[in-house]
Amino acid sequence: MKSYQEKVMEKLLHGHGCANQLKLIMDHHAESDSSMEREDLAKSVLHCFTDALSILTDTNDHHQDDDQSNNSSARDSSHVLESNRKPLHKRGRKTSMAESSDYRRHESPNPIYHDGFLWRKYGQKQIKESDHQRSYYKCAYTKDQKCEAKKQVQMIQNNPSLYSTTYFGRHTCQLHQAYETFPTDTSDPQDSHMIRFDHPDSSTHHIIHLKDEKMMPSEKAEEWSSPSEYMSSEVACAVEAFGFNPVRTSSDFS
DNA sequence: GGCATTTGACCGGC
């Protein structure tokens, strides 16, 4: 019996082969003008990715169950006594987060912007200069792995709704651990997916929000040399034109 | 019961 990794690899290799065929046809479109053949190949690629995602989704569900039982014992052993709480004078801000040099901003129509990390909400405030409340999130691994990444989410526009997500600090948590517990519910037809690309010579990053794109497993993205190896040619061309490097992918589950 | 979220209070910077 095949393991789920083998099943996923089989699907991905098939999809990769179909994508290569599609690319060849598109490169030599003068010789072959079969739109039906291209459409079939595109469907095959999409189908392979959908199957691979389904397998991963099922597997993730089992991993989450395992993780929950393992984490519960870890939490018990790291139980913090009441007397170990931070003194009151440690509370409150030290410096403005917006004045921090290490922050990145992203705007999205979706308030629940999934960037591949797990976040825990720790506050919400009505901001004077805005009509909308601002939500504060910490990395879910703040305690376990002393990850100090944070983000703020705030609605900046009503119609159409637009949310600003500002990131502070860098994740020091183990990425693979975050992905293993990352929900990947693809049952929703409105489901959308995102890819993050870090620019090679700067600290900026760019995020592509993909509707109806089926993505590959995030950990694979770092192994590929070209975006065309794991995403649709349309998106890959756009990404390669920008010269960005793929870093990670994620999917919405709202 | 355990977990995440909500919410009011607290804190430090300005």
Add this chain to the structure above:
DNA sequence: GCCGGTCAAATGCC
């Protein structure tokens, strides 16, 4: 004193 960021008890959900 105002404001934004954080804490932690209360609350809700599963």
